[in-house]
Amino acid sequence: MNTGAKISLTAILGAACLTVAIAVLLTGGANAGKAKKEDCSMDAISQSICVYRLILDDIDAKVTMRGGGGVTSIIQKSDDLFEARLAQEGHEDIRSYQMDLTDGDKPKIKAVTESTKSY
Amino acid sequence: MKQKIVFPRFDAELNTDVCDAYNNAELTLTVRMGFSQINPAAGADEGTYHDYGNAAKPARKIIKWTPATWKAWKDTFCSSVQAFWSDKFWLINDAGSFLYTAKDAQVYVPNVWCRLKVIGQEGAAANNHHSIDVVRLHPSVKWFGSHEHLYDSKDINSVEKNRDSHGKKVMQQAHVHEFGHILGLGHVDIGKAHCPASGDTNASACYGVSDVDMNSVMGSGMQLRLEHAAPWREAVRAFSVGEVFSGSASPIDLLMPLARLVVGGNTLFAVWPAKMKRHYPRTSAEAAAGTLITAPPKRGAK
Numbered sequence: 001m002n003t004g005a006k007i008s009l010t011a012i013l014g015a016a017c018l019t020v021a022i023a024v025l026l027t028g029g030a031n032a033g034k035a036k037k038e039d040c041s042m043d044a045i046s047q048s049i050c051v052y053r054l055i056l057d058d059i060d061a062k063v064t065m066r067g068g069g070g071v072t073s074i075i076q077k078s079d080d081l082f083e084a085r086l087a088q089e090g091h092e093d094i095r096s097y098q099m100d101l102t103d104g105d106k107p108k109i110k111a112v113t114e115s116t117k118s119y
Numbered sequence: 120m121k122q123k124i125v126f127p128r129f130d131a132e133l134n135t136d137v138c139d140a141y142n143n144a145e146l147t148l149t150v151r152m153g154f155s156q157i158n159p160a161a162g163a164d165e166g167t168y169h170d171y172g173n174a175a176k177p178a179r180k181i182i183k184w185t186p187a188t189w190k191a192w193k194d195t196f197c198s199s200v201q202a203f204w205s206d207k208f209w210l211i212n213d214a215g216s217f218l219y220t221a222k223d224a225q226v227y228v229p230n231v232w233c234r235l236k237v238i239g240q241e242g243a244a245a246n247n248h249h250s251i252d253v254v255r256l257h258p259s260v261k262w263f264g265s266h267e268h269l270y271d272s273k274d275i276n277s278v279e280k281n282r283d284s285h286g287k288k289v290m291q292q293a294h295v296h297e298f299g300h301i302l303g304l305g306h307v308d309i310g311k312a313h314c315p316a317s318g319d320t321n322a323s324a325c326y327g328v329s330d331v332d333m334n335s336v337m338g339s340g341m342q343l344r345l346e347h348a349a350p351w352r353e354a355v356r357a358f359s360v361g362e363v364f365s366g367s368a369s370p371i372d373l374l375m376p377l378a379r380l381v382v383g384g385n386t387l388f389a390v391w392p393a394k395m396k397r398h399y400p401r402t403s404a405e406a407a408a409g410t411l412i413t414a415p416p417k418r419g420a421k
Contacts, residue, residue: 067280091321116322119171
C-alpha cells in the first residue's frame with residue numbers, strides 16, 4: 001500500500017468515526033426515547049409536549065376515519081382539559097381529553113369524550 | 120300513461136307506457152342541481168377559501184374556474200351520480216297497482232324499475248331541488264372542508280374515508296354519498312346506540328362502526344343496499360294510492376283491501392320490497408301466489 005492509499009483509508013475511517021459520534025450526540029444514545037418520557041416534569045414545555053404526544057398517540061390508535069383534513073387543532077381549554085379537532089366532510093370530530101397531571105413525571109389520559117360540530 | 124308527482128326533494132314520473140309481458144313500469148326521480156362557482160377574490164387567478172366557508176377554519180388555496188373545467192366538473196358530477204344511483208333497484212308490486220293488459224291479452228302486475236335523472240343547471244335557477252357552491256382547489260391542495268351546500272372540485276374523486284377492522288382502506292366519492300342525502304337518505308348507523316337519531320347524526324360513528332356498515336354508501340364506502348331504494352318506494356306509494364283516488368282504480372280497493380288480494384296485495388298495506396336484480400312482470404295468478412320471476416319467462420305473443 002502506498003502513502004496515498006494510507007492517507008485515503010485514514011480519511012475514510014476518520015469520517016466514519018465522526019459520523020457515528022454526531023449521530024450519538026443527536027439522538028442521545030440508545031436511551032433517548034426513555035429519557036424523554038421521564039422528563040415530562042422538567043418544565044412546562046416538556047410536560048406540554050408529553051400531553052400532546054399522549055393525545056396524538058390516542059388519536060392514532062382510536063380514530064378509524066383516517067380521511068378528511070386530519071388533526072386541525074389541539075388546544076388547552078383549562079388546566080387539565082384539552083380538545084382535539086379532526087376535520088371531516090361536513091363536520092368536525094371533537095375529542096376532549098381530561099388529563100391526570102398529578103404525577104408530573106407521567107401525565108395520563110383520565111377520560112375522553114367525543115362530540116361533533118356540524119357545518 | 121305517464122304520471123308526475125312533485126316532491127320537495129325531486130320530481131317523480133311513473134311511466135307505464137313501457138309495460139309489456141317482459142318490461143316493468145319505470146319510475147324516474149328527477150333532481151335539478153344548481154351549481155355556482157366560487158372563484159378567488161377580485162378576479163385573481165389564485166386565492167384562498169376557508170374550510171366549511173368559515174373564516175375561523177383553515178384557508179385552502181383555490182384557483183379560478185375556466186369555462187372548460189367548470190363544464191367538465193358539472194358534467195362529471197351529474198353523470199357519475201346518475202350512473203351510481205340509477206337503474207339499480209326493482210320494487211316488487213305487492214299492491215296490485217298499475218295493472219295492464221299486454222298484447223297477449225294477459226293481465227300483468229308490473230314491478231317498478233327505479234331510475235334517476237340528474238339535471239345540472241345554474242345555481243340561481245328558481246326550480247332547483249338542491250344548490251351547491253363549488254371551489255376549484257389548487258393542485259397542491261389535497262382536501263377541503265365541504266358541506267351540503269359547499270363542495271370542492273375534488274369531491275368527485277375517490278378518496279380514503281375510513282379504515283375497517285383489518286386496516287383496509289374504505290374509499291368513497293363524497294358527491295355520491297352527499298347525493299344520497301339529497302334523495303333523503305340518512306347515515307347508515309342512525310338509530311343505533313352509538314348514533315341516536317336525537318343526537319348529531321353527523322358524528323363519525325354514524326358513518327358505520329362494523330365493517331359491513333362502514334362500506335355502505337351512506338357510511339364511508341360505496342356499497343348500495345336495499346334500504347337505499349327508500350326514495351323510490353316513497354314515490355311509488357304515492358302513485359299507488361293516487362291511482363285509486365284519481366279513478367284509475369276503484370276506491371273500493373282502499374276500503375276493501377281484500378279486493379286487491381286477488382292479485383297479491385293492496386294499496387294501503389303494500390311494502391313494495393326492493394330488489395337489486397331485475398324481476399319480471401307477473402300475471403295476477405303469479406302475483407297472488409307470491410312468485411318472483413328473475414329469469415325471462417315464457418309468455419304468449421309479444
